[in-house]
Amino acid sequence: MSLKIEPVLCLKGTMDNYAYILIDEATRQSAIIDAAEAAPILKKCQELGIKPSYILTTHHHFDHVGGNEELKEIFHLEVLGPLAEAALIPGFDRGFVDGDEFALGESRAKIMSAPGHTKGHVLYYFEQDKALFTGDVLFNLCVGGLFEGTKQEMKASLQKIMKLPDDVLFYPGHEYTLQCLNDAFSYADSPDLRDYAARAESRLAQNFPVAPVRLGVEKKCNPYLQNLLDIS
DSSP: OOEEEEEEEESTTTTOEEEEEEEETTTOOEEEEOOOOHHHHHHHHHHHTOOOOEEEOSOOOHHHHTTHHHHHHHHOOEEEEEGGGGGGSTTEEEEEOTTOEEEETTEEEEEEEOOSSSTTOEEEEETTTTEEEEETTEETTEEOOOSSSOHHHHHHHHHHHHTSOTTOEEEESBOOHHHHHHHHHHHOOOHHHHHHHHHHHHHHHTTOOOOOEEHHHHHHHOHHHHHOOOOO
């Protein structure tokens, strides 16, 4: 495994998005997942001494693509994302469909179609590095809302995630954990969920993201994954 992952909090205090900077340590090639806002991402790239070659977009919503054009101008990088949303993604260069693969140096991602939040939403699954980037499909203790897709599509997308190994770490597109805690406890109060809550509150108090969390833990604690509840 050679993938280094650096979270960057964007749109702080409003949308609380996470962009992620990925670095293939074997080759030093780098990419950004969901460039929500240019300034904090640019600052982190400068701190890391990297020049990213790609932006990988999960879906077209403004809070996931707001930094695309400015970062493209600075770094002359390629903007990649779901082919189905090509016309909606600023700076778009080329697209993915379900089952495609993407290579960042020696690190390889499988592209998984995951409609529901939007019709073309994709996940990026780095199997060897046990890392899954879920955008606005799966959050800590909850899931994304339905903006364009159907309940059936979202459930099918969540079932794809449920089939992945328990030791995979997932990286969501927002920091919504505290907002989702009460909802999770309204369905069940379990030792696993209490441990989850304590860890989340401790990390946030230290200004660390709650993510990543292992899918095995999320499957136990997230009521939408436990029961595939109706999504509204």
